[in-house]
Amino acid sequence: MANRLITPNNTLIKFSHPVLVEDKESYFATGIKDPKKCRIENKTVPIHAILNCIVKPRxxxxxxxxxxxxxxxxxxxxxxxEKLSENLDARLADRQARESGLCPIRNQLYQEAFSELIRQVTVSCGERGILLLRVRDEMQMTLKAYQTLYESSIAFGIRKTLLAEEGKERMHEEIKTKKEEIQVFGEKLNAMQQKYTMMERRAEELREAEQRKHQEEIAFLKKTNAQLKSELLDVELGKYEEIIEEGAEEEEIEEESDFEI
Structure with missing residues (x-):
């Protein structure tokens, strides 16, 4: 019956044959230590206790x-x-573990291989096994810290990317709004330029009309002035002729008076 209980060997760590747990209550009351929380302070503990700290029983x-x-x-x-090394390479290939970068599959298989090496060392020397357990726990803790840091950096990068995308969309909206405003101002500017051109043309026409009117007035005034001068000259000539005639008449009268005497 025991042989029928053995499950497929899906781990690199070597386990013993299954054993029946006769007293379940006492077994669970004693508790099964989690290898991640296992601490061996007494270096004279039995080998099986150290082994149970490598991987908890199935x-x-x-x-x-x-x-x-x-x-x-x-x-x-x-x-x-040698068989452990071959099994490690075979499982890395079967499960398609990545050769570089972060790979949970590769990390799991190497941890199993390392735990099996610790088991082999512990069987021959418990003290070395305890030391290797400390090294393994420290490595796992460091790896966990790096993993947490990596996940935090990824989350931070995603947040920054989302904020950047939001800022990018906002900037696109602002650019679109500014372009529309520029277009509106451009249309207003064109309308004002056209209005200015029309006003300038109108002012030029008015200026030319005023100039023509002014020139006509000047010409009229010059003509009127010439006529007035001509009339004034005629008047003066008439008066001069009258004076001459009067003077001539007076001379004739005087001559007649002298002749009578």
Whole structure:
């Protein structure tokens, strides 16, 4: 029955055969530590406790019974290490993990491979296993921090992009409004220029009319002045002739008087 409980090996970490959990209440009361929260302060703890801190035991339900599968305490051979490397490469290829950049699949597989190496080291030396667990936890914490920073930067970039797009749309609207205003002002300017041209043409016509009228008045005044001068000259000549005639008559009278005497 135990063999039928073994699930397909979907992890690079080696597990033991499933074991029936006879007392569920006491098992769950004891609690299963999450490897992310596992802290080993006493370096003399049993090997199986360290192994359970690498990856928490698997739990299976079969025929209304609870089965657990813990990390294997079997030591690793050179062949096991070579097989681990081959399985890692095969799974990277099968799951199409990216060779560069952020890749959750590649990160998961390498974490499993590293955890399996920690298991192999822990079986032979618990102290080195504890140290490697600390290194792994620190690496995961650092990676998590970088991931959080990356996600925050992506979110920040998206917000900035959205704000830029909003600003871009607003600027487009303002540009459109300004272009419409420029068009309106251009039409007003053209109308004013046409009005100015008409007024200038009208003023030129009025100026020419006034100039012609002025010239006609000057010509009329000159003609009138010439006529007045001519009439005045005629009057003066008439008076002069009268004076001459009167003088001649007086001389004749005087001559007649002298003759009579």
């Amino acid at each position: 739990l299976y339900h079969y025929s209304n019974q609870l089965w657990k599968q813990e990390v294997s305490p079997e030591p690793a051979t050179r062949t096991d290490v």
